[in-house]
Every structure is written in structure tokens, then in C-alpha cells.
Amino acid sequence: MSTPSRPIVPEPAYAALVAWLRRARDLVAASAPAIDAINVFPAPDADTGTNVTLTLTAVVDAADAGPAALGGTAVVAAHGNSGAVIGQMVAVAAARLPNLAAGEPCGRWLAATLREATAAATAAVADPVRGTVLTVAAAAAEAAADAGNDPLQVARAAERAASEALDRTTDQLAELRAAGVVDAGGLAFLLLLRALVEVLGGEPARPLPAPAAGDRTPSTRPADTCEYEVMYLLDGAEPAELDRLRTRLSELADSVVVVTARTPSRTAKVHAHLTRPAQAIAPGLAAGTVSALRVTPLGRAAATTGRRPLVIVDDPGQDDLVRAHGGRPVPQDDLDPAEPLPARLAAELAGSGPEVIIVLPATAEPALRTAIAAAGQDRRVELISCTGSVPALSALAVHEPTAGLAEAAAAMRLAAARVRTASAGSAADAWSMITTLAAGRAELITVIADPAAASANADLGRRIAAAYPGAEIELLTGRHRGDAFLIGVEP
Secondary structure, eight states: OOOOOOOOOOOHHHHHHHHHHHHHHHHHHHHHHHHHHTTOOOOSOOOOHHHHHHHHHHHTTTGOOOOOHHHHHHHOOHHHHHHHHHHHHHHHHTTHHHHHTOOOOHHHHHHHHHHHHHHHHHHHBSOOOSSSSHHHHHHHHHHHHOSSHHHHHHHHHHHHEEEEEEEHHHHOHHHHHTTTOOOHHHHHHHHHHHHHHHHHSSOOOOOOOOOTTTTTOOSSSSOOOEEEEEEEEEOOOOOOHHHHHHHHHHHHHHHEEEEEEETOOOOEEEEEEEOOTTHHHHHHHHHHHEEEEEEESSOOOOOOOOOOEEEEETTTOOHHHHHHHOOEEEEEOOOTTSHHHHHHHHHHTTTSSSEEEEOOOOGGGGHHHHHHHHOOSSSSSEEEEEESSSHHHHHHHTTOTSSSHHHHHHHHHHHHOEEEEESSHHHHHHHHHHHHTTTTTOOOEEEEEEEEGGHHHHHHHHHHHHHOOOOTEEEEEEOOOOSSSSEEOOO
8 A cells, every 4th residue: 555645845935934934933022012911802811922922932943843743833832812823824824835836826825825724713713703813814814815926915915904904903892992902812913914024025024112111901800700711632533523522612611712733633722711621621521632731810820829739529528628628629529510520630730830749539540540641741740549538638637838749748648548447427436436446545536527416526525535635636527428427546
């Protein structure tokens, strides 16, 4: 069987494409502070210029590997909403290079590429909005179609139309009108066209002046809004599945973009804004293999409260106790079908720092493996396996946030392993269990009582204190399955 030959890509054309992208990267990078300062839609997170710069930097860095690698990188390395849209356009340009070898005139190739790139980017967005980068790109593509065969004239026509369309965006979106700015993504796209005019021999493209101190556009988002940007790669999904994913996410989230690399792997990049990140991750896990997951708070800095162990809680009602002991609870039960455990864990991991300690029952390990694979390998994870609430709380009690990850995890494992556990239906039975477990001596005795048994727990505590004067006693109240009292003794 013969191996199919790759499409022929003219070397001069590829070199010109790379030169354009390199100049565009430099121009957007120099203009990023100005673009970031006017970024109010789809979220006022002041990062559009930065995201497009990161996207173009990754693309240029991949250029030596050829058109396929460049086009694939434009999708998988895209940052943010505008980065994903512009990345899809770059992927289309790379995929259309063989058309030049087939005799398509350069000017016609450029006009057709702008048209197809705009169509692909628009199709990738679940709910295209008038007044965004898509509106600016559509105007550029329309003008290019009537500009003749000379590539420089086509680029100039596209740039002029994009500039005019960008000015109109202020009145097309309420958020832009309220802030008195144009669309930040559209502005970044206009700079790409200006860079194209320059590399084709036209007027030099000049970076935007940096904003003056205090010129940051105020946020139009309510102060109590807690929304997240979710981005991940998705492999193994067929085109029809990607369409269904885009539709499903559009029901749950805003700014939904699902773009695909035009390579045999068909890797997709998924982008969404929503208040519950797991709801955007779960459909991806169902459709294929999720990786490189990022979950970023919008409009506010990520929490920097230090390392807090993640605790998979297998007993309903223990969340408050976990928080009181310094942990972040994640219920093992799927209380909402839209947020299964692997998706919730993946969201927690993606929002964690470089070091994570996870306390979990053995039954949660398969879900955790899926979550770790989705969140990527850029963090160190230590697992503390516990059977029951009392060992988990004992492990949390000895966690030292300032200790090294391995050292802290080792101490937590030792604490969990030392606990002897039991349960009882009454205070009398609980006392009998404590004396059996202690066998004459105890360092720490923990009793978790159901709220209905709280008063009996207080009486039990006084009895324990009299019998074991040297022991530390922890009397807790929390809902749980089964018997009224959960007991733990560390000898």
C-alpha cells in the first residue's frame, strides 16, 4: 500500500506566512498593555492582548516544524477567547497554503483565506455576537473579496474595512458602549492585518501607545460575580460529537468556542466562561480525552491562601468539619448529574497550586486518575488514602502548610494509619468501643456525633476526660451515615 503524499506547500509562501505571523506577534506584544486596558467583553479580565501574544508566540515557535505543526499549534496553544478565534484563523491559513501550488493567484488566495478563516472561526463560536472580533473579521473578508488579485491591495482593503468595523463595535455591544471602548479582540485582529500590509511592502505598522497610569477601563461585572474561564484540549471526539459538545456548552456557559486543528489528530480546543467549571469539563470527559485543563477566575486574582489539602468526602454532612480542619471538601457522591466527580476533581486540581495533597477513600481513585490526566502534569500530587471520616480528619489535623510536600504527606499518612476506628448507635456503646480501642492508654480520642446526639456526646466527653486524663479529646458534631457516633482513638 502506498503512502499518500503530503500536499505541496511552496517554500516562499510558507516563509511569507511565518514572516507575517512573526511581525504580528511583535506588534501585538508591543500593543498588549493598550489592548488589555480596554478589555471589557466577554469578561473584563484585562488579558486579550496578552492572550493573543501568547498564542502567536507559540505559533511562531512551532514554525520550524512546518505548516502542519504551525496550524496545529495555533489551535492547541491558543489562550483565551480571542486567542482561540485568531488561532482558528491561522490554522485555516496554514491549511490553505497548498492552494498556491495549485495555481491560485496570491491576491485571490488571501481573500479566500480571510473568508474561510472567518467562516471557520464563526462556526467554532457557539453564539456569535455582533460587535466582536468576528464582526471585524467578516468586514475584512468582505472587502478583500472585491479588491482584485494584487495581495497588497487585498490586504489594504481588508485593513481599511476592519478599521471601520472596529470603530462601529462601540455601539454594537452594550458593554463596549458603557465603557466607551472598541472591542479588544477586534483591535488585536486589526493589528494582524496591519502587520500583513507591512510584510507585503505597504505602510509600516506602529504599536499602540501604552495607556497612561489610571487609564484602566473599569470593570462592568458585578462585584459578587464569580465566573471562571475554562480551557482544555480534547482528543478522540468525532466532528458530530464536537458539534454536540458546542451545543451543550452553549446551554451552560458563555463565550463558548470549540476550535479544531486541521490535522489527522483533529485535536480540539475548548473554551467557555461559567460559574461552575465542572459543568464545562464533564461533557468533554464524556466526548473524548481531556488534557491541559486550565481553570482561571475572571476579573479577580486567583486565591493565594497557601496549600490546603483536597479531601474527597465519602460521607454526606462532613464538609464543614473538613473546612474547620483546613481542608477543601469535594463530595464523592454526584449530587448533580451535570457535575460528576471526575469533572469536579479536575476543576479543583486545575485551580490548585503546583503542590497538592489529596485525602481520599480508595473508591475515589479511578475518578482521581481521570482528573489528574485532565489537569496535566504541571503539579506534584501526594495521595493520602483513608477509610472513613475520622482518619481523614486526623490526617488534616497534622498537615503543616509550610513543610515540604513529601514531608507533610508522610506525617498525614502516619496520623491516618495510627487511628483505630469504630462506630456506635448509643453513648453507652460508644464508651464501650472507646475502652476497647484505647486498651488502657490513648493520646487522642475523637468522637463525631450526629447532631441529634450532641448532648449525649458532651456527657461522653466528660466521662472520657475522667478516664483518660492525659489524652487529647476532640468532640465534633456532624451529619453522617449509619450509627450516631463515629469514634477514633490514637494510642
